[in-house]
Amino acid sequence: MTESFVPVLILILFGIALGAGMLIVNWYVGTHRRNPSKLAPYEGGVPLLDTNRKRINVRFYQIAMLFIIFDIEAAFIYPWAVIYRDATMTSSGIALFALGEMFVFVTLLAVGYIYVWKKKAFDWN
Amino acid sequence: MTWADLLFLLPEIVLSIGGCLLLLAPVIGGRNNGVAAKWSMLLLLVATAAAIYVAAGAGIPSLALGTLFVADPFAVFFKLLFVVVIAMITLLSAEFLEDGRYSAWEYYSLMAFALCGMMFMASGTHLISIYVGLELLSLASYILAGYYKNETRSTEAAMKYFVLGATSSGILLYGMSLIYGACGSLHLEAISQAVATMAGNQALIIGVMLLGAGLCFKVAAVPFHVWTPDVYTGAPTPVTAFLSTASKVAAFAIFARIFYMGLHSLEPDWNSIIATVAALSMIVGNLAAVTQTNVKRMLAYSSIAHAGYALLGVLAMSEIGLQGVLIYMLVYAFANIGTWAMVMLLRRREYAGENVDDFDGLHKSAPLYAFAMVVFLLSLGGIPPTAGFIGKYYLFAAAISAGYAWLAVIAVLMSAVSMFYYFRLVVAMYLKDGAAADVIPSRQVRFIVIVCLIATLTLGILPERMIRGAARSIAPIVNLASR
């Protein structure tokens, strides 16, 4: 089974060898004439306005943090939806219970959402 | 899982709803910090009623949520203890939150969620429910430790607690994943059946060791104790009381349940490690406490030592050992909260008044409270007729009967060392003169001191009911372990 990967390995090695080989050949054969505009990160493009190692406003992190939490919680709904469809086909009692569970879950999320909203965490100013 | 299962989860459900309401209260209406404590106490009362209601039907272990959750006497014992401890901490916190610089509602909401997590830990029979409960408790504790967000010390304590706590839960989880791979299940009874047939499985042993390391962090045992002094010192004093009692007791509840229910047949593989951890905790905790001048820091080291004593009960793997853990947790909780309440009674502003010198001459200004402090310290040191003696007696007896006489010798020697530093406080209170020793006029804190004083003395002089209760509570787990 592992043998079937040998062609892939050969391809990868060939790719590396080709890329590295061309760079090495270029380094030795080509001429080097450096000047400031050539050394700029985007040669021939728009000149840089500022450095990219700047401090970013903490609000971006706060929004990202809130997004992550709600995003992860949404992941719980997918497996629930799959099970819920099966449950509706077998027994309505279990289906009703599953629906109730999801209501509880969404209500708990809503509590957090209302808290964050009223605490003005979404206000940019 | 059906509607009927929800009945067993009643205390947890009450606490979740109550926690959400406490969280929403300040943003919807009430900004009055003063009433937050009252609502929180009401919530705790309802939760207690629910826990007692569940307890009434808990003669036989009743499983809920599939196999995730059990309402057995062991869980009920710890749940009632948790409710009492959190109620006392709520009263202790009321005074420092009333001045309004820090929001009281979120504080009590976090307490309610932490209590819910602890109840899940006590009831969890599946590693997943134990883990989720543990994380609910830990996440709330990280925030509570940093609740004085304008104080650098408190924020620093939260940061240290968070970094080390999150790392340790990662280690704990990796251990659980290896146990899952080896046993094919994470239900404690299934683990117990699976491990009985695979002595010497490397993955399993590594998994158990990582799990044990994570648990040792949560109970603050050496060598996973380094966070304890800093976090206990930096956190607000009521939160320190919470961390050193509620959080530790909950961690011991799962420690005992996991090792007695799930891993008892692996004992030859882990007993020498736990024995070493217990011995190191007792030695390092007590010797380091001797040199401290800050009371909070001294009590932090002393709580490391107490984790070492309680580990003897886990190590013994016997009926008397488990009974000892339960009794010790009960008496430790009262004596410890009493001590912290005394520290709070001398507190001026956020942190001042927590040096040993601050106790100077307390005997003259407040004789009753000085006497209470002596009783708490005697109980922590394990001297009769206080309750601490009963707890230590059971633990040491369990260690000797399980063949760990050397550990019992270390424990007795180290208890003697602990009396040395506890008596420094007694000397300060009775033999030194100090103008500084005055107590703050907080009715709630005084009430807690008196409650803990009465409990410590009563449990020490009339321990029969406590011993019988502990014996009844451990029955389901001991039956499982001996099967």
Place this chain on the structure above:
Amino acid sequence: MIPTSWFLILGAILFSLGVLGVLTRRNGITIFMSIELMVNAVNLTFIAYARELGSLHGLMWVFFIMAVAAAEAAVGLAIFIALYRHRETIDVDEANLMHW
């Protein structure tokens, strides 16, 4: 099919890298990322075992671990922001107000 042990070895390597990161790095956020690496190594281990054992429990775990890790991320970031407000740095070695 790729053998399960490969996933387990990868999980162990990632976990060790995470522990190494926690122990050697001094920037709070980097430590935090290392912790996330540890947690994700655990997730990988769970999934690998779940496939090997043909059981769904391991997959269920991963959901819970992800949710807990997200909550942990929020709490951790909040604590680091609070610390930054005090000290203008999140270097954990600078947090030395308390020591014996």
